[in-house]
Amino acid sequence: MRPSSAWLRNHTYLVPLVLLVVAVALNYYFQPNFFQPRVLNGNLRVMLPLMVLAAGQALVIIAGGIDLSVGAMVSLVNVLLVTLVTRESGPPEVLLAVGAALLVGAAAGAVNGLCVAYLRLQPIVTTYATSFLFSGVALAVLPRPGGALPRALTTFYRSAPLGVPATAYGIALLLLLWVVLRRTRFVQYLYAVGGNAAAARASGVRVAFTRFLSYVTMGLFAALSAMMLTLSTGSGNSRLGDAMTLPSIVAVVLGGTRLAGGQGGVVGAVIGVAVLTIIRNLITFSNVPTWYQTLFDAVVILLALAGPGIVQLIRGRRA
Amino acid sequence: MPDRDPPASTPEPLLSARGIAKRYGAVRALEEASLSVRAGEVVALLGANGSGKSTLGKIITGITRPDAGTLTFDGAPLHLSEPAQARRRGITAVYQELSLVPDLSVAENVWLGHEPVRRGGIDRRTMKGRTAELLASFAGVFSVPVEPDTLVDSLPPSERQLVEVVKALAWRPRLLVLDEATASLDARQVDRLFELVRGWREGGMAVVFVSHRMNEIFRVADRAVVLRNGVTVGERRIGEVDEQELVQLMTGGGAVAAIALEGHDAPGAAAAPPGATEAPVVLELRRFASGVVAPLDLTLRQGELVGVGGLQGQGQSRLLLALFGAVPHQGEVRLEGAPVAFRNPRQALRAGVAYVPGDRNREGLLPVRPILENLQLPNWRRYGTPLRMERARRDAAAVVADLDVRLASLDEPVANLSGGNAQKVVIGKWLSRRPKLLLLDDPTKGVDVNAKAELYRLLARLQAQGTTILFHSSDDAELLGLCQRVLVMQDGRVTATLEGDTLDQRHLVAAAMGAQGAGAA
Ligand SMILES: Nc1ncnc2c1ncn2[C@@H]1O[C@H](COP(=O)(O)OP(=O)(O)OP(=O)(O)O)[C@@H](O)[C@H]1O
Ligand SMILES: [Mg+2]
Numbered sequence: 001m002r003p004s005s006a007w008l009r010n011h012t013y014l015v016p017l018v019l020l021v022v023a024v025a026l027n028y029y030f031q032p033n034f035f036q037p038r039v040l041n042g043n044l045r046v047m048l049p050l051m052v053l054a055a056g057q058a059l060v061i062i063a064g065g066i067d068l069s070v071g072a073m074v075s076l077v078n079v080l081l082v083t084l085v086t087r088e089s090g091p092p093e094v095l096l097a098v099g100a101a102l103l104v105g106a107a108a109g110a111v112n113g114l115c116v117a118y119l120r121l122q123p124i125v126t127t128y129a130t131s132f133l134f135s136g137v138a139l140a141v142l143p144r145p146g147g148a149l150p151r152a153l154t155t156f157y158r159s160a161p162l163g164v165p166a167t168a169y170g171i172a173l174l175l176l177l178w179v180v181l182r183r184t185r186f187v188q189y190l191y192a193v194g195g196n197a198a199a200a201r202a203s204g205v206r207v208a209f210t211r212f213l214s215y216v217t218m219g220l221f222a223a224l225s226a227m228m229l230t231l232s233t234g235s236g237n238s239r240l241g242d243a244m245t246l247p248s249i250v251a252v253v254l255g256g257t258r259l260a261g262g263q264g265g266v267v268g269a270v271i272g273v274a275v276l277t278i279i280r281n282l283i284t285f286s287n288v289p290t291w292y293q294t295l296f297d298a299v300v301i302l303l304a305l306a307g308p309g310i311v312q313l314i315r316g317r318r319a
Numbered sequence: 320m321p322d323r324d325p326p327a328s329t330p331e332p333l334l335s336a337r338g339i340a341k342r343y344g345a346v347r348a349l350e351e352a353s354l355s356v357r358a359g360e361v362v363a364l365l366g367a368n369g370s371g372k373s374t375l376g377k378i379i380t381g382i383t384r385p386d387a388g389t390l391t392f393d394g395a396p397l398h399l400s401e402p403a404q405a406r407r408r409g410i411t412a413v414y415q416e417l418s419l420v421p422d423l424s425v426a427e428n429v430w431l432g433h434e435p436v437r438r439g440g441i442d443r444r445t446m447k448g449r450t451a452e453l454l455a456s457f458a459g460v461f462s463v464p465v466e467p468d469t470l471v472d473s474l475p476p477s478e479r480q481l482v483e484v485v486k487a488l489a490w491r492p493r494l495l496v497l498d499e500a501t502a503s504l505d506a507r508q509v510d511r512l513f514e515l516v517r518g519w520r521e522g523g524m525a526v527v528f529v530s531h532r533m534n535e536i537f538r539v540a541d542r543a544v545v546l547r548n549g550v551t552v553g554e555r556r557i558g559e560v561d562e563q564e565l566v567q568l569m570t571g572g573g574a575v576a577a578i579a580l581e582g583h584d585a586p587g588a589a590a591a592p593p594g595a596t597e598a599p600v601v602l603e604l605r606r607f608a609s610g611v612v613a614p615l616d617l618t619l620r621q622g623e624l625v626g627v628g629g630l631q632g633q634g635q636s637r638l639l640l641a642l643f644g645a646v647p648h649q650g651e652v653r654l655e656g657a658p659v660a661f662r663n664p665r666q667a668l669r670a671g672v673a674y675v676p677g678d679r680n681r682e683g684l685l686p687v688r689p690i691l692e693n694l695q696l697p698n699w700r701r702y703g704t705p706l707r708m709e710r711a712r713r714d715a716a717a718v719v720a721d722l723d724v725r726l727a728s729l730d731e732p733v734a735n736l737s738g739g740n741a742q743k744v745v746i747g748k749w750l751s752r753r754p755k756l757l758l759l760d761d762p763t764k765g766v767d768v769n770a771k772a773e774l775y776r777l778l779a780r781l782q783a784q785g786t787t788i789l790f791h792s793s794d795d796a797e798l799l800g801l802c803q804r805v806l807v808m809q810d811g812r813v814t815a816t817l818e819g820d821t822l823d824q825r826h827l828v829a830a831a832m833g834a835q836g837a838g839a840a
Binding site: 180183184185188189191192195196199200201202203204205206258262263 | 643663664665668674676681683684687688695
């Protein structure tokens, strides 16, 4: 059966999926050992933290917002983790650190949420400003890069229980979490608020509270992302997450989520991260300067913003 | 079976469309549609919701391209690839989903795309002057002041509609399509529009007129063309046909209950619970006021259906919004005896109050979301965590069937529905809730005869179950046919309450016009 257009529209990740297949094929062409477990693991380890972050970003964007402070939140949680945990720490300290990380992530998200949802400040400006706040605190917590995690943890992150990389389990869990979340009122309300806030309000949705929660959730995802990243690097750096902000947005956009809100999903964002990471690989292989990566990110966002207009331009001539 | 009459064979038609077909994915919007209009003729285009009227209108004006069929205009084939081309040829339209830019002024909207220029710049003075001239044709019937500089965003739906007409006129059209241009207008505004239409007809303009209010068809049209499921199924001269026959053509015959034809036959009055005056009081207002709404007292009993009428924009919508907690109010409200003060719609909903907004695109719908989610938005609470999606889908399907919404699938975005079908979704999301108090702000605008009948039946069912209904309508026939009592508002005050002997057309019109002279001065 030919997929109907409605079906396609509700499965927005299909287009990025095609992109992913193309990107993987290209990568395989340049790097024939791409599918070797060691190489694959290396790629997945890089991808997972960004996937978690992009998943949170997708939720915020669906609800009609955007968060430019995610990178700084990741940095903040990262330095917090390495100050609370040392190479000698046992499970109690680690658990405490995880709890503290989630708390700080949620608190940082709550600051954004308060400003955007209740004080009605512009999300872009607000989160750009709070990103400096979070970065500042991170720098104060850990002025110089350093710190270390218990070896067992970093080894676990690189391990492959039952022959499957630990990070692959992480990705599966992330997708499972989305499947569960998708069937909650909270996520229905995120789509409704992003789709038309006035109509959502008239239908009894607590619009401001939903927006607030979207940022708090983003904070939690940022904390989770920071944990993965810290497992991957094994140390702390107050600027570690900074470079993740733009890619988190690009991945969401690549995944078929409209920046205008009300549409899209986490599956697309996760695939978007994979596409993005592989394209970075390709750029590395082709020996072009790395600023091409930034150029690429910028072009993707521009296309995403202009996309609907371009489609209309093309279709308007025919339809 | 299509019994297409041969086109009435007097002078050459100005526009003729033959065998037009248009598909959207799996949906056939038009299959075999034909329409011709002569200069100086008003043709009514009739059909149920989703029958393809708007699509045909968009094809004539170059917004949409047909998959098949031919258009001729002024004797020559017409190929349109964009609306600007149609406009240059003298074809414009007033579209059902309004096309005004809210953040621009009236004048800027009216001249958008053909601003008068002088010495390389926009000539704002001419622009305003000519807008004022055009607006003058509706002088005296605006419910709020409309000036060339007025921001469109500040206008109620009826005034936007009139500005939309003015915008179309600014192109000096030879052929004008009015797609449900009267749906949110009050009686006085419709009268004025029809006077103008008759004038244009004298001047040789061709008009295609779409409306679900049957009486309007008989007042203004010369000929009626009926679409059913995208096929032109008949064409009649207005003098030689009655409403019954047209409705039968639209719906395909027998199945139509006569109930839809006349507001008077609607089941409202009959369904009133016996001894309604003894029924318990549901809503009690004491010196209730909000914005333009002046302090008023009101008592509504269980199962009552009370109408709110008057000219458009006299505070009716504001009254309903305030009752729903969407805008602040003063004074006392008691719901089933208990004092309440809703500060937001959520509190009102929780207390059993539901509201169908008057502006479906602003407050009624999530255009990009699927129909399923639109219908269930106020109701998710009922489906537990995790949400039982299968049940939600079944319930939504039942509502859709109840209201006969024409759709391809529940997963389709609501934006793809025809205007009337979208309106049914706006109403449908409240139907499964059995509210204590249902507030309706002009809910049948753009809804076809059959669906109106269905809605009336639903209202009667809700009433019988004890729901109290406060119902604003811009359609007088509907108020008269459905309500036991009608409050007439003017300038934010309830100037008359009609019931029993006084509840008739004459009193309604008189009360609506009321102390108009004094009010306007
Ligand atoms: N852009 C679109 N995408 C998909 N389907 C569409 C689109 N536009 C219209 N349709 C479908 O085409 C059919 C005809 O729609 P149209 O708007 O022409 O109906 P209509 O006769 O104007 O109805 P109404 O009286 O409700 O305004 C409907 O079933 C509608 O769902
Ligand atoms: Mg229509």
